[in-house]
Amino acid sequence: MTSENKSSGATFAQHKPDVETTGTGLKRWLLSKLVHHIGYPPIRIVLWDGTSWVDHAHQTIATVYIKNKTWLTRLILNPDLYFGEAYMAGDIEVEGDLESALQAVYKSRTAHANSTPAEQLTYAWRSWRRNNSMAGSRRNIHRHYDIGNDFYKLWLDREAMQYTCAYYESPEDSLEQAQLNKLEHVCRKLQLKPGQTVVEAGCGWGGLARYMARHYQVHVKAYNISEEQVKFAREKVREESLDHLVEYVLDDYRNINGDFDAFVSVGMLEHVGKENYPALGSIMRRALKPDGLGLIHSIGRNYPAPMNAWIDKRIFPNAYPPSISEIMPIFEPNGLSILDIENLRQHYTQTLRDWLQRYEEHLPEIRKHFDEPFVRAWRLYLAGSAASFAGGYLQLFQIVFTHGENNNLSRTRKHLYMDASDEKGFHGSI
Amino acid sequence: MTSENKSSGATFAQHKPDVETTGTGLKRWLLSKLVHHIGYPPIRIVLWDGTSWVDHAHQTIATVYIKNKTWLTRLILNPDLYFGEAYMAGDIEVEGDLESALQAVYKSRTAHANSTPAEQLTYAWRSWRRNNSMAGSRRNIHRHYDIGNDFYKLWLDREAMQYTCAYYESPEDSLEQAQLNKLEHVCRKLQLKPGQTVVEAGCGWGGLARYMARHYQVHVKAYNISEEQVKFAREKVREESLDHLVEYVLDDYRNINGDFDAFVSVGMLEHVGKENYPALGSIMRRALKPDGLGLIHSIGRNYPAPMNAWIDKRIFPNAYPPSISEIMPIFEPNGLSILDIENLRQHYTQTLRDWLQRYEEHLPEIRKHFDEPFVRAWRLYLAGSAASFAGGYLQLFQIVFTHGENNNLSRTRKHLYMDASDEKGFHGSI
Numbered sequence: 001m002t003s004e005n006k007s008s009g010a011t012f013a014q015h016k017p018d019v020e021t022t023g024t025g026l027k028r029w030l031l032s033k034l035v036h037h038i039g040y041p042p043i044r045i046v047l048w049d050g051t052s053w054v055d056h057a058h059q060t061i062a063t064v065y066i067k068n069k070t071w072l073t074r075l076i077l078n079p080d081l082y083f084g085e086a087y088m089a090g091d092i093e094v095e096g097d098l099e100s101a102l103q104a105v106y107k108s109r110t111a112h113a114n115s116t117p118a119e120q121l122t123y124a125w126r127s128w129r130r131n132n133s134m135a136g137s138r139r140n141i142h143r144h145y146d147i148g149n150d151f152y153k154l155w156l157d158r159e160a161m162q163y164t165c166a167y168y169e170s171p172e173d174s175l176e177q178a179q180l181n182k183l184e185h186v187c188r189k190l191q192l193k194p195g196q197t198v199v200e201a202g203c204g205w206g207g208l209a210r211y212m213a214r215h216y217q218v219h220v221k222a223y224n225i226s227e228e229q230v231k232f233a234r235e236k237v238r239e240e241s242l243d244h245l246v247e248y249v250l251d252d253y254r255n256i257n258g259d260f261d262a263f264v265s266v267g268m269l270e271h272v273g274k275e276n277y278p279a280l281g282s283i284m285r286r287a288l289k290p291d292g293l294g295l296i297h298s299i300g301r302n303y304p305a306p307m308n309a310w311i312d313k314r315i316f317p318n319a320y321p322p323s324i325s326e327i328m329p330i331f332e333p334n335g336l337s338i339l340d341i342e343n344l345r346q347h348y349t350q351t352l353r354d355w356l357q358r359y360e361e362h363l364p365e366i367r368k369h370f371d372e373p374f375v376r377a378w379r380l381y382l383a384g385s386a387a388s389f390a391g392g393y394l395q396l397f398q399i400v401f402t403h404g405e406n407n408n409l410s411r412t413r414k415h416l417y418m419d420a421s422d423e424k425g426f427h428g429s430i
Numbered sequence: 431m432t433s434e435n436k437s438s439g440a441t442f443a444q445h446k447p448d449v450e451t452t453g454t455g456l457k458r459w460l461l462s463k464l465v466h467h468i469g470y471p472p473i474r475i476v477l478w479d480g481t482s483w484v485d486h487a488h489q490t491i492a493t494v495y496i497k498n499k500t501w502l503t504r505l506i507l508n509p510d511l512y513f514g515e516a517y518m519a520g521d522i523e524v525e526g527d528l529e530s531a532l533q534a535v536y537k538s539r540t541a542h543a544n545s546t547p548a549e550q551l552t553y554a555w556r557s558w559r560r561n562n563s564m565a566g567s568r569r570n571i572h573r574h575y576d577i578g579n580d581f582y583k584l585w586l587d588r589e590a591m592q593y594t595c596a597y598y599e600s601p602e603d604s605l606e607q608a609q610l611n612k613l614e615h616v617c618r619k620l621q622l623k624p625g626q627t628v629v630e631a632g633c634g635w636g637g638l639a640r641y642m643a644r645h646y647q648v649h650v651k652a653y654n655i656s657e658e659q660v661k662f663a664r665e666k667v668r669e670e671s672l673d674h675l676v677e678y679v680l681d682d683y684r685n686i687n688g689d690f691d692a693f694v695s696v697g698m699l700e701h702v703g704k705e706n707y708p709a710l711g712s713i714m715r716r717a718l719k720p721d722g723l724g725l726i727h728s729i730g731r732n733y734p735a736p737m738n739a740w741i742d743k744r745i746f747p748n749a750y751p752p753s754i755s756e757i758m759p760i761f762e763p764n765g766l767s768i769l770d771i772e773n774l775r776q777h778y779t780q781t782l783r784d785w786l787q788r789y790e791e792h793l794p795e796i797r798k799h800f801d802e803p804f805v806r807a808w809r810l811y812l813a814g815s816a817a818s819f820a821g822g823y824l825q826l827f828q829i830v831f832t833h834g835e836n837n838n839l840s841r842t843r844k845h846l847y848m849d850a851s852d853e854k855g856f857h858g859s860i
Contacts, residue, residue, distance in 0.1 A: 168841065
């Protein structure tokens with residue numbers, strides 16, 4: 001972003017600070033360094049001894065208490081990483097709405113600040129140690145997705161256990177309805193017909209595969225390297241008597257073979273690693289019949305940027321949300337043709353807010369199984385992600401593609417938007 | 431494309447030629463070199479003296495007569511360029527459907543052949559002399575668009591004189607209806623509301639600007655550097671009493687200034703030049719209000735490739751259809767967010783076939799004003815372009831974008847697909 005940014009960030013650039021800092025000496029100086037690095041946000045900051053900073057030119061939207069002196073210098077060196085670490089440890093408390101506070105800081109940092117040298121070093125180091133080999137991917141995925149199905153059941157939707165962006169056709173849609181809407185939207189984009197074959201790369205708890213089988217009578221082969229998820233998916237598909245149509249394969253997407261009418265991957269690309277994109281595209285090309293359709297649903301960005309250091313360390317090791325220019329090496333070297341890209345960013349804001357609300361409602365149960373740093377880490381991750389989508393720092397792209405030579409294409413996208421009263425209606429339940 | 435291409439190209443890779451060549455000596459050897467370069471297409475080739483080549487393993491779909499010996503070695507050096515030159519001169523005749531013949535050759539070349547060294551040299555030279563400075567752009571645009579409005583009137587749609595891809599909601603739509611559909615589709619994507627302001631970069635004969643003013647009561651400032659087109663547009667807007675809403679500006683898009691609710695550019699990006707993309711994006715960012723929407727409609731590709739040498743020389747000097755990865759430097763460095771990309775490739779095939787049919791119907795009038803090489807050049811250009819879209823070598827991207835921070839976005843794309851019976855109905859006439 002440049003200084004002539006026209007959008008809301010510009011209000012910061014033109015803004016004349018009216019700063020009030022209490023306290024003296026080193027602490028006061030360190031506090032002024034910190035607020036400089038994070039771009040003078042509309043946040044009151046209070047240290048352990050009452051030293052405080054506030055910019056009266058803004059309406060203050062939250063107060064951040066830094067309760068322990070060990071964090072101040074670290075926050076200056078790498079705010080993203082150490083804010084998360086200190087929050088987890090209970091040494092930072094936020095008074096006011098956590099998502100709004102985070103969104104305000106992201107905005108002031110984007111408008112004003114550059115990476116600190118320590119952040120750049122951290123990022124370089126993380127880039128170097130990235131490991132999305134098959135074994136590396138198994139370790140990374142195990143750490144996040146194998147926390148325990150019971151944990152995710154508490155706050156994901158109860159119908160399809162979707163841990164990806166929902167689709168709120170109406171702002172009043174429940175999380176359950178919005179996740180079913182998402183599954184239906186994906187199926188419509190793939191134009192599934194009974195008897196077709198689908199391969200799914202990264203199937204989570206298997207909800208999309210079961211939805212496709214139940215509502216579109218297609219055969220689905222769904223890959224996942226998370227043992228907990230595959231175990232759950234296999235039990236569920238037997239319970240629902242759909243196991244003649246759906247096969248869950250505990251294996252890496254790189255081992256996909258066969259010839260399918262559709263390729264689908266919802267929420268896996270974030271874990272693939274940029275270095276593997278051309279190979280992923282080559283797998284898609286091999287897996288797709290000449291008139292097959294594919295869909296990738298992934299978190300992304302408007303422009304290339306490093307992953308938040310704390311999220312990388314604590315939540316999603318080695319994950320990366322790519323920009324569209326970074327995504328294209330999947331398709332372009334493999335002669336695949338982009339038919340449709342839809343950005344569902346605002347739907348992810350709402351999804352994350354719904355998740356966070358349920359998470360907070362189930363804190364008593366969560367606390368029975370997890371310690372306080374874990375509880376705080378997940379709150380921060382959900383609120384911070386909502387703030388990132390709301391602020392436009394993260395996007396959600398649904399990309400439909402096919403072989404470059406395929407002329408068996410729908411003329412318009414009208415079929416995505418038919419009502420339940422239309423001939424081939426919308427499926428309201430899983 | 432690699433040799434393991436799964437799609438229809440693969441039939442060539444696996445194909446065992448069953449070649450019959452008549453004649454002897456140098457001519458026979460040169461002919462075999464030529465068919466090697468163009469990848470053994472299902473085309474019979476006959477030289478001036480009756481020497482011929484055919485591959486009986488294919489069903490032959492056309493016969494190409496090379497009627498003059500001066501072309502054979504040149505065709506081997508640079509088939510794209512000299513096929514066009516020889517066809518213009520009347521020294522190549524095609525028996526059979528011209529578009530199908532061209533499509534077959536494009537396909538065999540893509541599946542089999544690499545650029546010849548002469549082609550690579552030609553391309554390097556053309557890249558070097560590219561000139562999309564303001565003066566260079568004026569010269570390039572003058573050469574194509576100022577041929578004369580009367581010429582284009584003969585074969586473009588009669589309603590809106592659109593020289594860009596139409597949108598056939600139904601395969602039975604007339605060219606006129608499909609062009610109006612396109613204008614409406616663009617307006618809906620921009621979500622225009624009465625009283626808003628729109629800036630258009632590259633407005634052709636001004637049809638979109640007039641449509642927007644008439645049907646959406648918006649104020650449009652439309653830029654174009656083609657004198658003939660602007661003259662026509664200004665007359666037309668006065669005739670239609672819309673001149674209080676539409677201003678046509680004879681100027682370069684680089685001189686756009688102001689603050690608009692919408693930015694639109696239909697069929698200009700092809701002429702901008704890759705080196706100017708970040709600057710174009712910067713102009714868009716400056717021109718767009720914080721919650722404004724923008725749309726770019728452009729010919730593109732699935733992967734970067736040089737422009738056809740003959741089209742560059744004779745039809746569109748310095749034009750270039752970019753791939754999506756090549757397009758992204760417009761948006762990403764400028765913090766713009768992609769909301770929607772739609773590929774309308776098949777609609778351009780149909781548009782070009784409609785144009786070609788009308789062109790052929792009006793040959794007697796065209797011949798009154800233009801010589802035979804011109805007549806043949808435009809036939810080849812229209813048929814060759816149809817073949818390129820039909821074969822998947824060219825795409826048509828409609829890209830909707832906004833500022834990265836804009837949260838004033840529609841939830842779904844359903845508003846694009848409402849019927850005439852809906853509240854805010856479709857506008858069936860200009």
